[in-house]
Amino acid sequence: MCTWEEGKELQRVFLRYYKGKEVREDDLEALDTLSNTDYLEYYMENGKLFARAGTIGKMFKAKPMTPTI
Amino acid sequence: MSMELDFWIPNLSAEAASISRLEKHLENDSNGNFRIVHKDKKIVVTAKKDSNGVQSDFCLNIEILDYHGRCHLNCNRNAEPASIYIANEAWNAFRRKLDGCEGTIYDCSAVREPFNVFHSSTGEFNLHKNAGNFYIDMSNRFIQSVERISDTMNHIWSNGMEIKRRRYNIDVATRSLANAKANKLYFDSFLNIYGERFPAKTTKAKIKEMEFRMKKVEIAYDAITTIRNTDYESSMHTITVIALLISAIALAADAFIGLNELFQWIHP
Numbered sequence: 001m002c003t004w005e006e007g008k009e010l011q012r013v014f015l016r017y018y019k020g021k022e023v024r025e026d027d028l029e030a031l032d033t034l035s036n037t038d039y040l041e042y043y044m045e046n047g048k049l050f051a052r053a054g055t056i057g058k059m060f061k062a063k064p065m066t067p068t069i
Numbered sequence: 070m071s072m073e074l075d076f077w078i079p080n081l082s083a084e085a086a087s088i089s090r091l092e093k094h095l096e097n098d099s100n101g102n103f104r105i106v107h108k109d110k111k112i113v114v115t116a117k118k119d120s121n122g123v124q125s126d127f128c129l130n131i132e133i134l135d136y137h138g139r140c141h142l143n144c145n146r147n148a149e150p151a152s153i154y155i156a157n158e159a160w161n162a163f164r165r166k167l168d169g170c171e172g173t174i175y176d177c178s179a180v181r182e183p184f185n186v187f188h189s190s191t192g193e194f195n196l197h198k199n200a201g202n203f204y205i206d207m208s209n210r211f212i213q214s215v216e217r218i219s220d221t222m223n224h225i226w227s228n229g230m231e232i233k234r235r236r237y238n239i240d241v242a243t244r245s246l247a248n249a250k251a252n253k254l255y256f257d258s259f260l261n262i263y264g265e266r267f268p269a270k271t272t273k274a275k276i277k278e279m280e281f282r283m284k285k286v287e288i289a290y291d292a293i294t295t296i297r298n299t300d301y302e303s304s305m306h307t308i309t310v311i312a313l314l315i316s317a318i319a320l321a322a323d324a325f326i327g328l329n330e331l332f333q334w335i336h337p
Binding site: 002006007008010011014023025028032033034035036037038039042044047048049055056059060061063 | 150151154155178179181182185214217218220221222223224225226231232233234237240241244245248
């Protein structure tokens with residue numbers, strides 16, 4: 001089960017790679033989770049590994065909601 | 070460090086890797102980024118030249134261990150992100166030949182990326198290996214996949230991110246639920262095929278674990294779709310009130326005009 005901190009990490013990584021970005025090894029654990037669930041997807045460009053919003057991820061806006069409280 | 074592990078081709082008929090199927094589906098393949106060569110029970114997936122980011126010396130060997138779909142994967146590349154991605158792609162190119170669920174709404178995402186669990190907290194690569202019992206490892210992978218679906222849905226959707234358009238809410242929830250149900254389906258099939266290889270208590274425990282995970286996904290799904298329905302009902306309520314107001318104004322106006330005409334008739 002994802003802890004609160006791990007959940008925040010998922011959100012951070014999702015936002016970071018939403019528009020497409022070269023993969024950093026530090027982010028791989030969260031990227032695995034997000035790619036396995038179609039929120040993000042991996043792709044290759046010039047021999048380097050990138051990630052971007054996947055089929056489900058594209059339905060979200062690339063910015064978090066503003067707090068309502 | 071090369072990449073190597075036992076894995077499973079998802080199937081419901083328990084004959085995913087029978088000789089007749091292998092011969093029928095793996096012949097004369099020339100599409101996509103990979104070339105798949107099949108001889109006896111050995112399958113070699115190699116990259117074609119000039120594919121994006123895939124060098125031609127890449128090779129994934131797949132040895133069929135039983136006709137139920139258990140196979141041994143062995144890749145000639147070192148475990149680094151780009152190579153792991155290519156190995157996963159090569160596996161999926163092979164899987165597409167034998168597996169009817171790949172790329173569909175009932176896709177079994179637990180077996181999409183054999184080498185995706187590869188990063189340890191120490192920062193070193195820690196490939197998913199069949200450290201203990203293959204059957205238990207594989208069933209854990211299914212359970213972990215369903216867990217990931219509920220976690221991602223909850224943390225991304227519920228707390229942090231905004232959906233682009235309201236109508237997508239239900240799409241996100243429905244797709245995630247379908248993905249979880251598909252993984253549960255193939256988990257059940259895996260236990261149906263290999264159940265005898267598990268210790269009896271372990272099988273029951275794994276089934277229970279999966280049930281709990283599915284309930285978690287269903288809770289998230291119900292919550293998200295309920296919010297969506299509440300939004301819809303609220304919108305419909307507003308529209309109804311506006312429509313009633315317009316009707317009331319129209320009736321009042323009509324009555325006023327009618328009275329005015331009557332008054333003019335009485336006192337011309």
